[in-house]
Amino acid sequence: MIERTLLTLVDRIIADFNKMAFVSGPRQVGKTTLAQHYQRQFSQSLYLNWDTLPHQKRILTDPAFLEKENREPGQPFLVVLDEIHKYARWKNYLKGVYDQYKDEFQFLVTGSGRLDLFKKGGDSLLGRYFSVLLLPLSVGELSEKLNTFTAFKQGLDNPPTDSRDRRGAYQQLFRFSGFPEPFNRGRADFYNLWYAERKQLLVREDIRDASAIRDISLLEHLSHLIPGRIGNPLSINALRQDVGVAFETARDWIALLEQFFYLFRITPYATRIARALRKESKVYLFDWAEIENDSIRFENLVALHLFKAVQVWQAQGNRAISLNFIRNKEKREVDFVLSERGKPFCLIECKASSEELAPNLVYFQEKLKVPVAVQLLHESGVCQKRRAKGMTQWIISADRWLTLLP
Numbered sequence: 001m002i003e004r005t006l007l008t009l010v011d012r013i014i015a016d017f018n019k020m021a022f023v024s025g026p027r028q029v030g031k032t033t034l035a036q037h038y039q040r041q042f043s044q045s046l047y048l049n050w051d052t053l054p055h056q057k058r059i060l061t062d063p064a065f066l067e068k069e070n071r072e073p074g075q076p077f078l079v080v081l082d083e084i085h086k087y088a089r090w091k092n093y094l095k096g097v098y099d100q101y102k103d104e105f106q107f108l109v110t111g112s113g114r115l116d117l118f119k120k121g122g123d124s125l126l127g128r129y130f131s132v133l134l135l136p137l138s139v140g141e142l143s144e145k146l147n148t149f150t151a152f153k154q155g156l157d158n159p160p161t162d163s164r165d166r167r168g169a170y171q172q173l174f175r176f177s178g179f180p181e182p183f184n185r186g187r188a189d190f191y192n193l194w195y196a197e198r199k200q201l202l203v204r205e206d207i208r209d210a211s212a213i214r215d216i217s218l219l220e221h222l223s224h225l226i227p228g229r230i231g232n233p234l235s236i237n238a239l240r241q242d243v244g245v246a247f248e249t250a251r252d253w254i255a256l257l258e259q260f261f262y263l264f265r266i267t268p269y270a271t272r273i274a275r276a277l278r279k280e281s282k283v284y285l286f287d288w289a290e291i292e293n294d295s296i297r298f299e300n301l302v303a304l305h306l307f308k309a310v311q312v313w314q315a316q317g318n319r320a321i322s323l324n325f326i327r328n329k330e331k332r333e334v335d336f337v338l339s340e341r342g343k344p345f346c347l348i349e350c351k352a353s354s355e356e357l358a359p360n361l362v363y364f365q366e367k368l369k370v371p372v373a374v375q376l377l378h379e380s381g382v383c384q385k386r387r388a389k390g391m392t393q394w395i396i397s398a399d400r401w402l403t404l405l406p
Contacts, residue, residue: 004034005146005406006134009315010108011038013130014078020098020107020125025134026261026286027202028194030180031110034134035080038108044071045078050086059087066101077105085111091124098128112206112260132315135308136178136286139402142169147406149313149321155404156346156372159383159396167380170399174301174378177289195290199223199262206260218243219253226263226283231296233268233280233327254283261286264307269324269337269344272368282325298378299335299350302398306336306348309405332360337370344370353379355395357386365391376401 006023013021023031032049039045046069048055058065071077084090098107109129140147143166147155175191176182179198182191203220213219222243229239240250257263265281284307285291288300310323320341327333336348347370349361357375365373366389374394383400386393394401 003037003144004030004134005141005144006132006312007034007038008146009132009312010034011041013132014106014108015076017130018102018106020094020109020129022129022131023108023110023134024112024131024261026136026179027112027206028179028181028198029134029136029261029286031134032082033180035082035108035110039078039080042076042078044069044075045080047080047082048084049082050084051082056087059084059093063096066097066105071104078108079105080108080110082110083112084109095124095128098125102128130315133308133311135311136304137173137180137183138178138305138308138405139166139170139173139399140305140309140405142166142173143403145403145406146312147309147404148316149318152309152313152404153345156374157392159394159401160403166403167399170402174297175289177287178304179287182289191289195287198287199290202260202262207256210260211256213253218245219256222250222253223257223262226257227285227291230282230284230291231299232282234265234283235280264304266303266307266323266325266336269326269339271342294378295350295352298352298398302348302350302376302402303336305402305405306338310338312406326364332363334358334360334364337364344368345372346370347373349373349375350398351375351377353377355382355384357393357395362388362393365393374401 010021010023013019023034025031036047039047048059050056066079084094087093094109172183172186176186177191182194203223204216207219208216222239225239225242236250236254237247240247243250258265263283263285265283267281284300284303286304288297288304291297291300306323310321313321322339324337324339325333325335326337334347335350337344338346347361347365349358351358354377361373361375364370370391372392374396376396376398378398380397380399382395382397384395
């Protein structure tokens with residue numbers, strides 16, 4: 001079993017900060033497995049899953065059940081509450097349990113995107129938790145690294161030059177996604193069956209149960225159109241015409257698919273760029289293996305690695321880091337830009353194979369004075385470093401460079 005590096009952040013929240021750790025993420029990304037693995041570090045613990053009827057009954061009928069647990073005084077006692085968000089009154093329940101027992105028990109809460117719903121209104125749990133996202137496996141995580149932001153910036157000048165021990169893992173990720181089960185199986189027939197079931201359950205169970213959508217088949221149809229729009233700014237107006245719904249409906253459905261970790265959005269970077277694209281975001285999938293086109297799949301894989309890195313760095317306390325893309329009205333574009341406090345420090349462009357720097361990458365690096373520009377290649381065995389006008393330029397294979405990310 002692959003030990004998830006996010007355990008380090010979970011332990012810090014629970015053991016060092018004495019807060020509830022909220023772990024959310026896509027369906028079947030390994031949240032329950034992570035919780036049970038962390039649970040084994042405790043000599044005394046309790047695991048309760050809302051989907052298990054005896055556990056559900058215990059939570060509902062005996063609010064003071066924790067007081068009846070046999071426990072050794074002075075030793076940490078972990079309580080894992082899995083899928084508790086499916087309980088209609090879960091926020092008030094957690095507030096009461098934490099306030100009453102925080103000095104005697106430690107709490108790990110896992111669930112789907114619905115854990116984020118409380119952020120839209122008054123947050124009765126404010127000050128009682130820290131949240132982290134468990135996302136699909138990445139090259140860095142498979143290398144058992146939880147690289148800090150400081151380590152990443154230092155590595156930008158000297159990325160790893162030998163990727164022989166990572167190329168196999170990278171190829172496995174590219175073909176079968178970063179979800180643990182299909183990645184570990186490494187079989188196309190298994191992935192196809194797994195993918196079909198996961199997507200159907202996501203739309204027809206998770207989203208249907210949490211929303212008031214009357215015709216779920218139309219939202220399902222919209223989800224099938226999304227993979228063909230990866231890598232370009234998403235026109236909701238064009239999408240709603242294809243599905244046959246109102247603009248507001250299509251907009252809300254995109255937000256719902258984002259809420260339940262089917263897709264994520266990257267917004268445009270517009271500071272200091274004349275005639276920059278400012279409104280339309282680009283969307284990417286958490287399961288890049290769903291995309292048939294290899295070039296677009298590669299860009300999506302890189303997008304997820306960068307998105308995950310930013311989430312980890314923010315959870316480590318670096319809230320000023322952001323991920324965007326650049327596109328102006330002349331259609332000059334760079335796939336990704338990493339910024340710190342709004343100032344770009346790294347541009348990333350994705351190419352299947354090319355040892356010539358993309359003109360747009362050079363253009364925006366010079367225009368914005370970005371210290372590092374990286375052209376990532378799906379092709380293996382490439383590692384070239386250049387200096388131009390005091391700035392660094394890399395043409396490098398993705399399996400090498402992505403090890404810099406957590």
